[in-house]
Amino acid sequence: MENRKPVKTIDDYMNDETRVTPAERERINFEVSLIGKMIEAREERGLSQRKLAEISGIKQPAIARLESLKATPQIDTLFKVLYPLGYTLEIVPVKNNHVELELKA
Amino acid sequence: MENRKPVKTIDDYMNDETRVTPAERERINFEVSLIGKMIEAREERGLSQRKLAEISGIKQPAIARLESLKATPQIDTLFKVLYPLGYTLEIVPVKNNHVELELKA
């Protein structure tokens, strides 16, 4: 992180735009593990990015960008890639519940 | 569906661009039910779109667009909305397995 200013007060801390919030950390974690599973799913099937591109309709460069975390897919794109691999997405409750705390604040 | 040409052969059928493929149907289904659950989750908490906008950092017009299926969210946007509601996304195997058939083709 470049250009991080010296932090002296809580306000400094909260206003530090280079700071990664807990929620941000969670989001990054989420994306990394999600894409990780997507890659696993593809490799489980023994498919190359090019084959998957043919099957899914998403182009190989786009798949490469997703897998190397150079882009954040839209859910329809993710679905188009996951579905022919035999997977889909589901909404599930979060395990830890510090979320409650955030809501009360 | 407008401008649908008369279908006489399998080729006509396959090349009919106005045709909704099974995969397309699945995708639409997926998105509708996913967004449906997102709305439920918000209402469970008794939150308005405006409150959720404050909490999630996604603007109210964007949330409205998502809920009324006027836009297909990126996974980070969806996560930012779902997470403060206590939910996240997970990759899960598809129930029906006609997917296998598609892969063999």
Next chain:
DNA sequence: ACTTGCGATAACATTTTAGTTATCATTTTT
């Protein structure tokens, strides 16, 4: 009747993803 809060939407700017085509270095296969 009036106010308040609601979801939806208009209009435009900004940001980002996906398509397209080509190519690269590297690994795998023959």
Next chain:
DNA sequence: AAAAATGATAACTAAAATGTTATCGCAAGT
């Protein structure tokens, strides 16, 4: 060794999402 296939990426275009600001009609509450 040569050929083929792989993942990554460059460069550009097109398409789409999100931000921003404002406003609408509607329902609920006072």
